Amino acid sequence: MSLTLLLPEAGVRNLMTNWPDQIHVYDSVPAALDREINATTLYEWIDTGCVPAAEIAVVKAPNPSLNAASFSTNGRTDGPRLRNLLDNGFTVRFGHMERISPAMHRLAHGVQQETGYSTFVHAFVTPPGEQGLRHHWDQQMTLAIQLAGTKRWDCWKPLYPAPTRDYHDSSKIWQEKWRQQWTAAGPDFTHDLKAGEVLVLPRGWVHNPRNISNTETSIHLTVAIGERTPYWIAEEMVKTAIHDPTFRAIIPPSGTTVDGLRTIAEQTRDDLINHLQNLDATKFADTLHHLSRTTLEYTH
Numbered sequence: 001m002s003l004t005l006l007l008p009e010a011g012v013r014n015l016m017t018n019w020p021d022q023i024h025v026y027d028s029v030p031a032a033l034d035r036e037i038n039a040t041t042l043y044e045w046i047d048t049g050c051v052p053a054a055e056i057a058v059v060k061a062p063n064p065s066l067n068a069a070s071f072s073t074n075g076r077t078d079g080p081r082l083r084n085l086l087d088n089g090f091t092v093r094f095g096h097m098e099r100i101s102p103a104m105h106r107l108a109h110g111v112q113q114e115t116g117y118s119t120f121v122h123a124f125v126t127p128p129g130e131q132g133l134r135h136h137w138d139q140q141m142t143l144a145i146q147l148a149g150t151k152r153w154d155c156w157k158p159l160y161p162a163p164t165r166d167y168h169d170s171s172k173i174w175q176e177k178w179r180q181q182w183t184a185a186g187p188d189f190t191h192d193l194k195a196g197e198v199l200v201l202p203r204g205w206v207h208n209p210r211n212i213s214n215t216e217t218s219i220h221l222t223v224a225i226g227e228r229t230p231y232w233i234a235e236e237m238v239k240t241a242i243h244d245p246t247f248r249a250i251i252p253p254s255g256t257t258v259d260g261l262r263t264i265a266e267q268t269r270d271d272l273i274n275h276l277q278n279l280d281a282t283k284f285a286d287t288l289h290h291l292s293r294t295t296l297e298y299t300h
Contacts, residue, residue: 002110005033006143006223007198015200016115019227020141023155023189024200029145036103039148039219042123046092049079051100057093058085061131061210066090086125091132096298097121097221111225116292118226126151126218131210135179136170137203139163140226144199144209149218151209154187158204164229165297170206182206193220203227226297236288241275 003012011026045051053072059065071082086092094100098108098121108119117140126132126149137158144153159178160168192212193199201207211218241247247268255264 002107003114005030005036005107006145011198020200021202023205025191026198027196029196029198036107042125042219045094046082046086046125047079049077049082051077051094053077055095055100057095058090059132060090061134086127089127089130091124091126091130093132094123097123113293115225116228118295118297120224120298122222124220126211128211128216129214135182135206135208137163137206138224139165139169140203140224142201143223144193144201145221145223146193146195146197147219147221148195149211149216150192150194150213151218151220152192152212153190153199154208155189156182156206157188159206160204163204228292233288236291237276237279240279241272244275246271
């Protein structure tokens with residue numbers, strides 16, 4: 001199982017039986033993961049510039065991310081320039097490692113086969129005493145796996161329950177006053193994540209990670225596992241309506257008035273209810289199972 005590369009047995013069992021809604025910390029990253037990816041690997045990627053610029057973000061709090069021109073030449077990642085930014089306190093984030101590393105692709109693919117959840121992998125290299133991203137929350141459960149150094153995770157309970165995709169995305173509804181409120185109140189959970197530990201962070205939990213060491217670089221992976229929801233099933237069910245000619249009929253311009261659309265909306269609602277009532281849920285479950293193992297939720 002790919003999950004056994006990420007968590008000890010107790011952690012795998014908890015994920016598969018009682019998907020977490022509270023933060024957990026496990027103190028033993030399986031040794032097999034270190035053979036797949038480690039600090040040496042990430043430094044090589046920085047120095048060689050082998051990772052495409054489109055998959056790299058460079059940020060130093062409290063400023064926004066630098067654009068790709070700051071670490072690329074002729075559209076390609078420039079290793080020396082990227083290393084210079086790291087040496088000057090910028091966090092380097094490698095995004096979607098499952099697209100560029102066969103080992104991480106196998107890992108993400110394996111997790112999806114085991115859970116039915118679309119998975120991606122990021123890596124963060126943060127210099128001593130520095131911080132990349134500040135307060136935010138994610139749309140999916142993540143495993144923060146510390147590979148080297150120490151990173152302090154100050155976390156707060158979700159401001160909005162069960163964010164997903166674009167629904168209550170922190171980057172889109174952000175209010176700066178929240179940061180001030182969280183700082184004044186203090187965290188609901190804090191932990192100094194050391195090399196060899198894994199932090200299980202449920203979706204929606206606000207986090208403000210930073211490197212508190214003045215001498216060691218912090219390196220960690222985030223393995224993001226996007227939960228399936230009933231809304232996902234509803235979307236896939238509605239998609240089947242396209243096979244019914246009723247839903248492919250043209251709405252004439254005269255029907256796009258307020259009154260016209262009201263009538264059509266009522267009829268479409270009734271037609272959709274009838275369509276869904278006649279959908280064979282048993283057969284459709286086979287389709288859902290296939291989609292859960294093959295569909296990637298995060299493609300950009």
